[in-house]
Amino acid sequence: MRTPSRLRRRWSAGLVAIGLVACAAEPTVDARRAAPITTTPWIHGVADGATPTDPPIEVRSFGPDTFVLRQSKSVHFEAPFLFLLCGGSRALLLDTGATRDAAKFPLRATVDRLLEERRVARGDDAAPPLIVAHTHAHGDHVAGDRQFQDRPNTTIVGRRAPEVAAFFEFVEWPRDIVTFDLGERELTLLGIPGHEDASIALFDERTGWLLTGDTVYPGRLYVRDWPAFKASIHRLARFARTHDVSWVVGTHVEMSTTPGVDFPMGATYQPNEHPLELAPAVLDELEAALDDAGDTPTRIVRASFIVEPINR
Ligand SMILES: [Zn+2]
Numbered sequence: 450m451r452t453p454s455r456l457r458r459r460w461s462a463g464l465v466a467i468g469l470v471a472c473a474a475e476p477t478v479d480a481r482r483a484a485p486i487t488t489t490p491w492i493h494g495v496a497d498g499a500t501p502t503d504p505p506i507e508v509r510s511f512g513p514d515t516f517v518l519r520q521s522k523s524v525h526f527e528a529p530f531l532f533l534l535c536g537g538s539r540a541l542l543l544d545t546g547a548t549r550d551a552a553k554f555p556l557r558a559t560v561d562r563l564l565e566e567r568r569v570a571r572g573d574d575a576a577p578p579l580i581v582a583h584t585h586a587h588g589d590h591v592a593g594d595r596q597f598q599d600r601p602n603t604t605i606v607g608r609r610a611p612e613v614a615a616f617f618e619f620v621e622w623p624r625d626i627v628t629f630d631l632g633e634r635e636l637t638l639l640g641i642p643g644h645e646d647a648s649i650a651l652f653d654e655r656t657g658w659l660l661t662g663d664t665v666y667p668g669r670l671y672v673r674d675w676p677a678f679k680a681s682i683h684r685l686a687r688f689a690r691t692h693d694v695s696w697v698v699g700t701h702v703e704m705s706t707t708p709g710v711d712f713p714m715g716a717t718y719q720p721n722e723h724p725l726e727l728a729p730a731v732l733d734e735l736e737a738a739l740d741d742a743g744d745t746p747t748r749i750v751r752a753s754f755i756v757e758p759i760n761r
């Protein structure tokens with residue numbers, strides 16, 4: 450039972466703590482932006498034969514308006530990452546995961562819950578309109594679209610390059626750099642075909658994250674169109690050199706913490722995963738490696754990525 454003197458001590462301790470916080474240097478905006486995304490391991494599946502213990506979706510929040518979601522490897526080996534970015538006037542869900550079935554992969558319910566909790570915390574009358582867009586059109590990034598088809602106040606952006614270009618108002622795809630405002634939160638988009646025709650990258654000024662989908666991530670970078678991929682990486686690297694990018698953030702992890710060593714394709718258990726986020730210098734490294742390879746599609750192994758040309 451609390452005595453009054455105990456309460457007083459707790460109160461005065463609280464005041465001391467407040468004083469310390471007030472005296473300590475506030476972290477700069479840059480320091481907050483540079484904070485790592487992967488501070489502890491993400492869900493990464495379970496060993497063969499073990500009972501799945503991961504939730505179908507892991508959610509991490511980065512402030513009140515930014516959510517990173519990871520699909521469980523026990524639901525689908527691709528285990529993609531998804532992003533929910535909220536602004537003052539609308540929210541963007543980037544990718545819908547690898548599984549259509551809401552019973553196995555309750556993405557819509559998860560997004561609805563996050564937006565409702567945010568609405569209550571903000572005291573808003575209504576949750577913001579939701580835009581559902583995609584880093585690219587591959588099945589492991591669009592399969593959950595169907596869960597949103599009948600959702601009120603929701604726009605699902607088409608998957609093909611002309612539809613993506615039209616929605617985000619590219620005039621000259623993919624070379625334009627366009628902006629998309631969520632309300633006091635501006636996103637900058639680049640068309641980056643090469644892995645897939647409709648691939649885009651998004652730069653979020655709030656976090657400094659450059660979201661690169663399957664084009665750049667700590668894993669196997671499958672290149673279908675070599676010249677287009679090279680051109681896209683040149684433009685991405687140039688963009689990162691001229692903007693305040695904190696991290697390059699893709700949509701899978703396939704590298705281990707051992708440099709240059711990836712997990713087997715289709716792995717459903719990935720202990721000791723490489724962090725999701727990559728330092729922006731990875732784009733310079735990738736750009737230089739592609740330049741060295743020239744016009745010949747070439748497999749390239751580096752510490753945090755592997756370039757894998759397909760249809761060679
Ligand atoms: Zn892909």
Ligand SMILES: [Zn+2]
Pocket residue numbers: 527529587589590663700701
């Ligand atoms: Zn993918």
